[in-house]
Amino acid sequence: MDTVVDRLIRYAKVYSESDYHAGRTVTPSTDRQFDMAKLLVEELHGLGIENARYDDKCYVYATLDATPGCEQLPAIGLIAHMDTTPDMTGKDVKPQIIHYTGGDVVLNREQNIVMEAAQFPELQKFVGQELVCTDGTTLLGADDKAGIAIILQAVEELLAEKAPHGKICLGFTPDEEIGMGASFFDVSGFGADFAYTLDGGDITDYEYETFNAAKTVVTINGFSIHPGTSKDKMRNALLIAMEYNALLPALETPAHTEGYEGFFHLQEMHGKAEKATMEYIVRDHDMKRFQERKAMMDKAAEQINRRWGDGTAVVDTHDQYYNMYEVLKDHMEILELAESAMKAAGIEHPTHSPIRGGTDGSVLTYKGLLCPNLPSAGHNAHGRYEYAPVESLKTGVKTVKALVSPELVETIIGKKEG
Template sequence: MEKLVERFLSYIAMDTMSDGRSDTVPSTAKQLKLAERLRDELLELGLEATMDQYGYVYGSLAGNVDREVPVIGFISHMDTSPALGGECKNPRILSYEGGDVRLNDKIVMTEEEFPALKALHGKTLITTDGTTLLGGDDKAGIAEIMDALEYLVAHPEIKHGKIAVGFTPDEEIGAGADHFDVEAFGAKFAYTLDGGEEGEFEYENFNAASALIKIQGKSVHPGSAKNMMINSMYVGMELEQMLPKAQRPEHTEGYEGFFMLNEIRGTIDYTEMDYLVRDHDREKFEKKKELMRDTVDYMNKKYGGILELDMKDSYYNMREMVEPHKEIVELALDSMKQLGITPLVKPIRGGTDGSRLSYMGLPCPNLFVGDYHPHGRFELVAIEEMRNASALIVEIARRFCAQTTGEV
């Protein structure tokens, strides 16, 4: 089995799920085990590497040219989504020739439900056993960065400047950039490897906010509840019905934003509701937040001030920060074309560490990793696309050096 796949399988077998309710950094101590391993692997390759107190791993491969070349970076995150268990120890590898994919005796991934399968005929897929996430988001990106670094170390004839790499915790809970040391990272620009299908390239993403709604009900014995009980769960359900149903994720695509009820926890006495608010357009994003506030205000007037809203911005559309540096967009697209990869430029219907890093002074578009259907048991990766993602890292480093030194 090739080293890229071996690495990937070993990474996904490690549980690195993050926890949005935790107040530690990283949010789960188990992420540190992968961080330590990645630091050690970088050192074994001959790179400089450190792990800081927050679990961030930084590494650098020295350039092999005698001219000044600005540092470029590649970044992936170590944690997996809290949506489902992420300790994937029973993945399946299959040569896919079309049709439905049976993950286990009860769960089948059909081409009708998952039309992306139709473009994967003839490729070698790694899937879950239907009980966990795969972890391709974003351990595919980590494996590809490590594979590209190993290739560059083994092929010194490929000229490149200094390359910085970073592996972050807690991206899935929106905290991946919280303690990222941009100055120490030292790159002029970087790319996250956190995308999907082959050719996918993104430098636009949602403006994002999180909203926590707390509802204090009134619990009394149901036998004497008339005109007294206020069931906080019913209030929450009523509030949800007031938000536009057409603006839920399952009814939107492309540049369309949404409100998403991410989690609800409740009893008659007390309920909490976690929402995600998203839109690519900043003006529409602000209007969505205003609608959320107005809805809570209306419900408070109706029920006597029993709701509390805590809404915070999470990140903004990186386009504003990347567009002044379109050369890094062209570098990625030209490198894809050189490798025979058809670029697929599209907006991210979500965010990456690069969304926030771009506003922290590190322009950071997003590259594909060959991962499909993340955040669920139907997640899969295509090995051929992972190989191409690794080759793209090498080509970007080579091409940027050649452009900077006047050889292209």
């Protein structure tokens, strides 16, 4: 039998980075994500799950029928994403297992790449444990291949143990990291009554509050003319772009906020004197404040246009996802099941914290598939210091197995009628 660690290492080596600039209409954003889809479908077939398949948009689906006597239990979905973030290269990932004895972790002696304990104090929790790490030159991709590894390992073990369970629906998605992971998810074909993404950090912490999220592109139309003869004529789009940004609250950026504090994040800026564009993401857990933030960006454009003429600043905003708690608060039993499964897996005090981001589950919840997030044991996502503790990965497998155990599901959720 495989182990969850073997799986994580195997999946981490598959280059499946997504790409911000492929355009909104193309899914998947990179063809290489099909390499993960094909591998997972092959492995699911190998486990005897013949219905496993991927579609032309690179979504993988598979279903385990309920075992005899468990047909009336609700169908539970398990979802993870196959892509890794474009923010740090995920090519040629060379995972290594390091026995952590405390202090700094030398990831790469040759290149002197060290994960410093002072910078990552939570390492302290894992003294004496094995960590799956990178060689310091790439990300690990535990976000979210640890989630995939945990799900598939749990499935393999359930099948091997002939454990009873209700219907289980598996979904693996592309392009989560560019905010498109759930865009083409086939909710009705998936067939789950509710679901969980496994796409998070510390194995003791689950999540059901996400940001409300929008992307705003601000275009500044300037007027370029030879600098030698441009007095009272040139309108330098680059300078006006800086003016625009200065109208937004300077302390409401990712670098100055935490917890439930929202922000404006200038993600990219391009341009010349003639024309400049700025790409922002806007985030807030609170729906009212989220709307106010978007309105503030429009107001800033109005102000620029008063100064420089109509049409100088053009704002194009589209919402990306919403805080799933707005919907989940009426279905607290789904969160209770998550917490009980974590306790059954040996986590004494499961916690939940507001996620400062979104998940596939945010979008799916608004498409009608309630979908909070379970932890998947990855730490320091999106960078070279990403790691996953082996013990935590194993706890993740136990959590998933408990989550679908008939006793727990029937006690907390109940059986379906009819």
